[in-house]
Amino acid sequence: MILVVAEQRDGILNRATWETLAAAQALAGDMPVKAVIFGQSVGTAAQEIAPAASDVVVVEHAALGTYTPDGFAIALQQVAISLKPAFVLLPHTYQTRDFAPLAALRMGAALITDVTGINGTGTAATFSRPMFQGKLSADVRPHGNGPVCVSIQIGAFRADAVKRGDAAAITRLDVNIDPSAIRQSPEAPFKEAKQAVDLGQAERIVAVGRGIKSQENIAVAERLASAIGAEIAASRPICDSGWLPMDRQIGSSGQTVAPKLYLALGISGAIQHLVGMKGSRTIVAINKDADAPIFEVADYGIVGDLFEIVPAILSELEKG
Amino acid sequence: MKIAVCIKQVPTREWQPRLNEARTWIREQDASYELNEPDAYALEEALRLREKHGGEVVVCAAGPARVQQVIREALARGADRAIHVEDDSLASADASVTSAALASAMGDERFDLVLTGLQSDDHGHAQVGVMLAERLQMPHSTIIMEVQIEASTGSGQAGRLRVKRELEGGWFQWIGMPLPALLTIQSGINQLRYATLKGIMAAKKKEIRKAPLPGGLTPSQQIVSLALPMRSKQTHMIGGPPSEAARDLVRRLREEARAL
């Protein structure tokens, strides 16, 4: 049985939970997939998951109302003892990174983090994960007797690939948590306007290169970026000229990103830039030069004038 | 305050990957090494806390002999002494083994605070810090941006920490914890100081305690093979006048790639 640990905040499921369910279904083979939700008043979230799992286990406790690594690790360990899953899958979120290693160690379980692919099904499966900042991909086999814990990289599996069927039963599981065993005292989360933009978190990026020709023209790219909910980024020459701030730079002397969609406008694709973005899931390149190296890593390429093509894309988007 | 900083030596960012014959690990001869970037920020944070609250900073590292390079760098920047669990097998060890190796050498020291980087630039497991906390029987918090120490009241009670933890999407959270505790530190939270000439000279005289790798450690996972990520998709060139090309592209992005 594969147990998926759902993540929620204030009763709302994190989208990555669906991606983890998709991963679990890919791994499962014949095994059933169950989901577990920790928290307080998570009934609605449980019902959302129900069509995608064979059982949804709700674990509610006062100590789990606010997330703490100690609370969640204790709860997960007890759930694992009770349900005896072969695998425990979690989304590779900041929260998972905060408590999963603790739970895994206490369970004597292997924890394979940041997994991008699953090879095979069931207990013979191996797991792909990036190493050396994405320069290499490792195929990893777990060892040991406990449940195999796996955290799934955000965006590696498609949330819409989750197979749905009849709504599963929702069961409750009680856990014992001694409040004094929780050593963290969290205060309420708050939002802060971050100084530097973190392109690493962006799902879509529109990047401009020399082909944009002038600072004023960047507005064209920005319109496209807002139309598709993307962040604006640039290759090095644009930032060197001061047309965009340095924290928008992608490449060996800037940030490395791997968003779902990367649109390269007027970027030639010098290797210094490619190393910063070639891990993106879908790469679209628009450039006048048919020999530009960017086309070697692009999924879709258009040889043409970006000043004609981008407006055409904008009108297409408005239609849809 | 007795502060430990766990540091790791990793291949430099510019290193081009080359694999050994069996493709189970990298070819180390071709690599140049440097201090893992998040660990550098952890070290800087520790040095600042020592400047503010007094005490000593001890760097702890697990790895082959070449790890001396980053230990000396940390000592040159101002750490007081070092602990090195030396063994060649630690170069490719998983988080379970690495945390056990470190804990075996650190346990008796009774550190008040342990800082690690949030993850390493080579393995990227993001597990050693949390596992080490458990092995040292300390509470932990991860991806920390700011550390405030509320000193002990002096009546035998240990002090307390208040730390700012980074959440996704621009959210943050303050967390209170008792000392001793372990924190994994986010990159970029402070400005790294340079090693001075005097610091480099003094580093040569500072103690580096060698500790043996404990026996009986079993790995929790194994790398079956390493590969350069392959691009399985072909480049699809879209032709035609701009309006047609745009239409084709948008359709494919929506239906094929599901990127819009």
Next chain:
Amino acid sequence: MTETLDVDVLIVGGGPAGLSAALRLSQLQKAHGGEPISVAVLEKAREAGAHTLSGAVLDLSALRELIPDYVAKGAPFATPVHRDHVYFLTQKSKLRFPIVPPPLQNHGNVVISLNAFVRWLSAQVEAEGVDLFTGFAGRDVLFDGSRVAGVRTGDRGIAKDGTRKSEFEPGVEIRAQVTIFCDGVRGNLTKELIRRLALSKDREPEQYAVGLKELWDIPKDRIEGGTVIHTLGYPLLEDQFGGGFIYTMPEGRISIGFVVGLDYRDPLFDPHMAFNRFKQHPFVTELLEGGALVRYGAKALPEGGWNTIPRTYMDGALIAGDAGAFLNSMRLKGIHLAMRTGMHAAEAAFEAIREGNTSASSLKRYQDKIDAGPVRAELYPVRNVHQAFGHGLFAGLAFSGLTLVTGGRWFENLHGKPGHERMKMLAWYYGLDVPASRTSNATTIDRKLTFDKLTNVHYSGTTHDEDQPAHLLVHTEVCTSVCGPEYGHPCVRFCPANVYEIIRDPGQPVRLQINASNCVHCKTCDIMDPYQVITWVPPEGGGGPQYTGM
């Protein structure tokens, strides 16, 4: 608060010359006992060896003297040299020299990675307890009047706009009784010394070449390790100095490169393109087929020989290694000479300090050791060779042949002109027919065999802290006024790392863009710029290439 340090001997540069000097000093200390002599070595790279590259084939004579038990100490050699070949290339074919000219016979020598060798040498030095300060660049010479008092290192933590960052550390003043300058080819500190103290008076002008090199992994059984190949001819013209080299190592690793004299006449010539063309010769293309590029690098070489060596001793200082132009351009070897002069400098400094007199007259014993020993014996007979090549390839070859036979006797000293003065203006070289293509020797780039500079630079591993002022000081009024029409902006072509770009934005005046962080510290620009308006100064310590294996 400026940090200061006082030592007895300061060695600037942690390459073969500097490290040999440091090691020799500790040997002398041990042998003679007495008052301990404090030694410090400054190296601008993050680790010793990171900025060093060469072909390289090492003459073991100096190493045998410095470290007799080098084998037991694990000196890293790739392979002994098993065979030498010299070829004359035409565009499509090659002619083998039936006899390898004696200076190019390498029997008894070894193929090495200079980077690996220097790393090993630095470990020997550190084992002796010598302070090796890596990541510290010598920025200015400290003078007491005309006496060299030491060196000031560069400030660290200055932002691009010149303001101090919060982690700012001022440069350190290191004062020494004797400073041994081993700052390499066209070393910025040696350049300052030469200028301030007129050290080149009565000497021939310095001559340079630039060496471009790549490390490749090719299928293992294609060519035997220990093969040393030198080529002349294609793709260079008769009036261009240089040639190719291929040194093979075990396991399919090969070192391949091309040397171009920095005295070519054609302002539209690009040395890096010549290297690409060399690789496109069928013989080379076949050799590299199916292989992979591992690393790239470039560095200048001091080619002028004996008559261009400046005065190398002065009050409080000595100059050794490439900085003093101690390179045998006929044998294409300089490492053993760097080591030997480093050792002589150490001996001279030691004796002078023990006698309590570090004035020029006392330190002159350094020159005496050079004159009396193998350094002069090797360099004097071939003193005119490079200058002879100034008259063309065949004249140079003929002259070299004669030199061999006569041992350099009978000839008056030939004179040379500084290389950058030989570059002709566009109108002089091309008349009215200036070609539209801005590079006269351009060729196709496929990014598998041949590469554009930007891709190549990626493989040099060069990085610099981005937020610092550009370390290439240029009088840009020249760039925006006369250089274009007169020479066509040759910096764009002679820099092997794409540091210089001329930007012609529509409606904007032409401007020079300096991509300082691409710099591989080769010094070509400082040497070759026809107006001499480019000055290379060291960037913040630690920045630069990462020549692992080179």
